[in-house]
Amino acid sequence: MTVKECKFLDFRNMSFVEWQPGDGVNVICGQNAQGKTNLLEGLWLFTGGKSFRGSKDAELVKIGSPRARLQCTFEADGREQTADIQIEKRRKITLNGVALSSPTKMTGLFGAVVFSPDHLMMIKGSPDGRRRFLDAALCQVKPGYIKTYSEYMHIVQQRNALLKDWFRFGDDTILEAWNKRMSAAAAEMVVARRDYVARLRAYATEFYAGLSSHKEKFEIDYEPEKGYESLSKDEIAAYWEETIAAARQADVGAGFSTVGPHREDLSVSVAELSARAFGSQGQQRSAVLALKMAEAAVLGEITGERPAILLDDVMSELDVDRQNYLMNHLAGWQVFITACDPSALGRLSKGRVFRMESGNLSET
Ligand SMILES: Nc1ncnc2c1ncn2[C@@H]1O[C@H](COP(=O)(O)OP(=O)(O)O)[C@@H](O)[C@H]1O
Numbered sequence: 001m002t003v004k005e006c007k008f009l010d011f012r013n014m015s016f017v018e019w020q021p022g023d024g025v026n027v028i029c030g031q032n033a034q035g036k037t038n039l040l041e042g043l044w045l046f047t048g049g050k051s052f053r054g055s056k057d058a059e060l061v062k063i064g065s066p067r068a069r070l071q072c073t074f075e076a077d078g079r080e081q082t083a084d085i086q087i088e089k090r091r092k093i094t095l096n097g098v099a100l101s102s103p104t105k106m107t108g109l110f111g112a113v114v115f116s117p118d119h120l121m122m123i124k125g126s127p128d129g130r131r132r133f134l135d136a137a138l139c140q141v142k143p144g145y146i147k148t149y150s151e152y153m154h155i156v157q158q159r160n161a162l163l164k165d166w167f168r169f170g171d172d173t174i175l176e177a178w179n180k181r182m183s184a185a186a187a188e189m190v191v192a193r194r195d196y197v198a199r200l201r202a203y204a205t206e207f208y209a210g211l212s213s214h215k216e217k218f219e220i221d222y223e224p225e226k227g228y229e230s231l232s233k234d235e236i237a238a239y240w241e242e243t244i245a246a247a248r249q250a251d252v253g254a255g256f257s258t259v260g261p262h263r264e265d266l267s268v269s270v271a272e273l274s275a276r277a278f279g280s281q282g283q284q285r286s287a288v289l290a291l292k293m294a295e296a297a298v299l300g301e302i303t304g305e306r307p308a309i310l311l312d313d314v315m316s317e318l319d320v321d322r323q324n325y326l327m328n329h330l331a332g333w334q335v336f337i338t339a340c341d342p343s344a345l346g347r348l349s350k351g352r353v354f355r356m357e358s359g360n361l362s363e364t
């Protein structure tokens with residue numbers, strides 16, 4: 001997938017921006033608060049997702065304007081396509097002149113992967129963020145996964161409701177029925193996550209090696225101590241049936257399901273140590289980047305279209321070699337990098353440089 005041309009009207013701090021990015025690396029530079037992140041946010045909206053900053057739709061419209069309009073011409077599926085977004089109270093998307101019933105219909109048509117500094121929590125924070133990364137990425141590449149996920153979560157909720165009022169309504173026959181359903185759903189979910197992590201691993205380790213000039217080893221594993229790698233789906237279901245049954249007392253005491261894939265984690269290590277506990281700022285940033293690039297590579301492999309790579313404020317805390325790798329060694333990808341520090345630009349060997357100033361974009 002390649003972005004060919006964009007027009008943004010009354011979007012964030014941009015009154016009107018029209019630009020034709022290059023097919024390779026595009027660097028958008030400018031001082032703080034000029035609209036660099038806004039530009040990436042606008043591109044991201046064509047994936048059909050919500051703002052990666054967690055903003056509400058109404059906040060995207062330029063203050064004082066009734067609506068924002070964004071248009072993007074991109075090449076995907078061997079032809080040129082045009083998508084239009086109109087944001088008033090709600091977001092509406094039209095693709096090649098046809099209105100879509102929901103923005104999420106863009107999934108798989110306009111592919112992008114975004115890195116924003118908030119994503120560092122994926123490494124620094126609790127397992128929750130890492131599970132969210134896996135589940136969101138899986139939803140994009142495996143159409144049936146959303147059902148697997150919702151079913152499992154639904155079972156856990158129902159089981160939790162029973163546990164919460166256990167001393168009034170507790171019933172072991174009902175609990176055992178939930179245990180059985182939960183184990184089967186857990187096995188589906190674990191197999192999907194495990195297999196996805198195996199696909200990510202190959203790309204992530206290769207990318208991290210390049211980024212660190214082969215100085216650091218990068219490893220990811222889904223719940224390594226459980227040995228899922230060598231188990232069949234039935235064996236995983238049996239494991240969970242036993243484990244959930246064994247947690248009966250703890251679950252009744254706590255009033256919720258204390259074990260299950262909803263508590264599991266993706267382990268990420270750099271140079272043999274946990275990236276969360278021991279990683280430097282640069283290593284943690286590199287680890288998130290490796291996961292994001294791997295996510296993009298798997299998506300590209302499955303859909304046959306390489307997604308656009310949006311890198312917001314990624315340069316700070318990366319050393320010269322890592323900056324150089326990002327700017328000059330991602331051949332074959334369309335990349336958008338925002339940067340405040342102009343010194344990095346000297347290292348760009350091929351690519352285009354744009355400047356964002358008070359919502360106005362120009363090529364330098
Ligand atoms: N809806 C909006 N209308 C007008 N200006 C906005 C809107 N949303 C954000 N801005 C302005 O955009 C600027 C921030 O842009 P941003 O892209 O985050 O900057 P940066 O270049 O540092 O990435 C701020 O000055 C903010 O006031």
Ligand SMILES: [Mg+2]
Pocket residue numbers: 033036037038312313
């Ligand atoms: Mg910014």
